[in-house]
Amino acid sequence: xxxxxxxxxxxxxxxxxxxxxxxxxxxxxxxxxxxxxxxxxxxxxxxxxxxxxxxxxxxxxxxxxxxxxxxxxxxxxxxxxxxxxxxxxxxxxxxxxxxxxxxxxxxxxxxxxxxxxxxxxxxxxxxxxxxxxxxxxxxxxxxxxxxxxxxxxxxxxxxxxxxxxxxxxxxxxxxxxxxxxxxxxxxxxxxxxxxxxxxxxxxxxxxxxxxxxxxxxxxxxxxxxxxxxxxxxxxxxxxxxxxxxxxxxxxxxxxxxxxxxxxxxxxxxxxxxxxxxxxxxxxxxxxxxxxxxxxxxxxxxxxxxxxxxxxxxxxxxxxxxxxxxxxxxxxxxxxx
Amino acid sequence: xxxxxxxxxxxxxxxxxxxxxxxxxxxxxxxxxxxxxxxxxxxxxxxxxxxxxxxxxxxxxxxxxxxxxxxxxxxxxxxxxxxxxxxxxxxxxxxxxxxxxxxxxxxxxxxxxxxxxxxxxxxxxxxxxxxxxxxxxxxxxxxxxxxxxxxxxxxxxxxxxxxxxxxxxxxxxxxxxxxxxxxxxxxxxxxxxxxxxxxxxxxxxxxxxxxxxxxxxxxxxxxxxxxxxxxxxxxxxxxxxxxxxxxxxxxxxxxxxxxxxxxxxxxxxxxxxxxxxxxxxxxxxxxxxxxxxxxxxxxxxxxxxxxxxxxxxxxxxxxxxxxx
Numbered sequence: 001x002x003x004x005x006x007x008x009x010x011x012x013x014x015x016x017x018x019x020x021x022x023x024x025x026x027x028x029x030x031x032x033x034x035x036x037x038x039x040x041x042x043x044x045x046x047x048x049x050x051x052x053x054x055x056x057x058x059x060x061x062x063x064x065x066x067x068x069x070x071x072x073x074x075x076x077x078x079x080x081x082x083x084x085x086x087x088x089x090x091x092x093x094x095x096x097x098x099x100x101x102x103x104x105x106x107x108x109x110x111x112x113x114x115x116x117x118x119x120x121x122x123x124x125x126x127x128x129x130x131x132x133x134x135x136x137x138x139x140x141x142x143x144x145x146x147x148x149x150x151x152x153x154x155x156x157x158x159x160x161x162x163x164x165x166x167x168x169x170x171x172x173x174x175x176x177x178x179x180x181x182x183x184x185x186x187x188x189x190x191x192x193x194x195x196x197x198x199x200x201x202x203x204x205x206x207x208x209x210x211x212x213x214x215x216x217x218x219x220x221x222x223x224x225x226x227x228x229x230x231x232x233x234x235x236x237x238x239x240x241x242x243x244x245x246x247x248x249x250x251x252x253x254x255x256x257x258x259x260x261x262x263x264x265x266x267x268x269x270x271x272x273x274x275x276x277x278x279x280x281x282x283x284x285x286x287x288x289x290x291x292x293x294x295x296x297x298x299x300x301x302x303x304x305x306x307x308x309x310x311x312x313x314x315x316x317x318x319x320x321x322x323x324x325x326x327x328x329x330x331x332x333x334x335x336x
Numbered sequence: 337x338x339x340x341x342x343x344x345x346x347x348x349x350x351x352x353x354x355x356x357x358x359x360x361x362x363x364x365x366x367x368x369x370x371x372x373x374x375x376x377x378x379x380x381x382x383x384x385x386x387x388x389x390x391x392x393x394x395x396x397x398x399x400x401x402x403x404x405x406x407x408x409x410x411x412x413x414x415x416x417x418x419x420x421x422x423x424x425x426x427x428x429x430x431x432x433x434x435x436x437x438x439x440x441x442x443x444x445x446x447x448x449x450x451x452x453x454x455x456x457x458x459x460x461x462x463x464x465x466x467x468x469x470x471x472x473x474x475x476x477x478x479x480x481x482x483x484x485x486x487x488x489x490x491x492x493x494x495x496x497x498x499x500x501x502x503x504x505x506x507x508x509x510x511x512x513x514x515x516x517x518x519x520x521x522x523x524x525x526x527x528x529x530x531x532x533x534x535x536x537x538x539x540x541x542x543x544x545x546x547x548x549x550x551x552x553x554x555x556x557x558x559x560x561x562x563x564x565x566x567x568x569x570x571x572x573x574x575x576x577x578x579x580x581x582x583x584x585x586x587x588x589x590x591x592x593x594x595x596x597x598x599x600x601x602x603x604x605x606x607x608x609x610x611x612x613x614x615x616x617x618x619x620x621x622x623x624x625x626x627x628x629x630x631x632x633x634x635x636x637x638x639x640x641x642x643x644x645x646x647x648x649x650x651x652x653x654x655x656x657x658x659x660x
Binding site: 238240254255 | 432440441
């Protein structure tokens, strides 16, 4: 592993996070709406409002406010939520894990299904399967997420109630938190009943969230595979007498993976930050809903914390994608 | 050495479906190859040389290309009719192939060692360690310096000549009876070209295999082949041993090929290219396909010319072959 390169990228990450913190800080204060007013209600008297503003530090100048925020940030303090008065870091952490569990499940579904569909389409182009899969992919990218989520709930939780429609676990069922990912925790605790319930709760939201990336991955995989399958080295592999499965999976797919990995990385970033609709529909206690609620309540600290976490994750995913390039293709070398 | 040809191609016909209709890329192609001999297959681009090779390997691009007639007899089996699973046991094992562009023919994401070991282990019962040793041995056989260290290299880290040596090592790793070399030196420098041809000659003798050398370069043919077949628009128009063909070409097309080559010590002056262009396979004239460009053609050439003997093992498909 190119450690120097990783260190350099992590330094860049610090600069990025600093930039993001400034932009988010300013933008939040540019949008109309007063946190104090929202907390105290429409009929609060001016004295109370002023007192609360002073208490929240909103009466100071913007540079000073930012200085205080940055100082706390550097000490690892994201501030407290004005709505719950608990540390933002604690609130984010719990929700981040819920989002992570949902995103990883969606990522898994979209990758496995998308890549398989794309490969089969490319191997039998212009076949009934190819046209069928690509039509489904077109439907998939065009599908409004909220509508799909509601339809899935209607079908599988209301009309034929085989799956739960909301939450991560049934009421009253709990598992000791080790990682915060319910399915992993259930596995660690050896409670397979909980594992079963958790996966049942995860299925519908994960499917909903996976639909668009799955469709995109299928189309990208198909076109990348089609290109690779016409390469000379694929012909060489066949000329060696290798079976078609080995030719496709070992010689073609690894070469086709570069563009697919790029899309997968972008997808994961989008899934982590963009699960708002899905989380809302399925009452999933994740970060997407939290950031929207915080924004509505002008909970500056919470929003700033969330955005910073998103930015850090996005940068980390990009770094991982770049490192995967190096692993996949020996011709790619990093400049240290 | 056994008697009789190791590879006997009879009336092989290969057709491609194109947007503008079916095209017969290889038309009633017959040729045989004896163990230990090198047969040259020459002709301009698009004359069907490579398609012939891919037909023998059964590697035609599907579903557009397919063999529609004839037989490819190899050790008593007709490859044209063999099920794919049995064909896979022959490919890379008893018949192997090397290609024009060594860089693009090697998989960029695997080490050359991995790619050779893969070929060895596909066809020979060997554990990983034995296959690795065999691969190193093959690399030293093809003249790769520091073969054990080169095993870990990726194709792009080697020069063109070294890449082609890797291809040859891979193709010969199972001691094939036949090797098909499709323009193996075209993409290489002239000095490297000579090295690779020498290597192929040496290994051919060592392994006792037959080589089908596809090229458009008559110089390469003169250096390496015992017999030559000349192809034009999918058909063999002349076949002879290499000496006869170079001294007394009988088909006007072959004569034209030689006249368009510069010769050291020859008469100075302009080269004489063959007039006109190769006709499209979609619109071949009836009879001889060369008639429109031929200085000897007449009305008779609108009939299919017969495969005529004009000397010992010297055959030509022409109504008016050049007299000896």
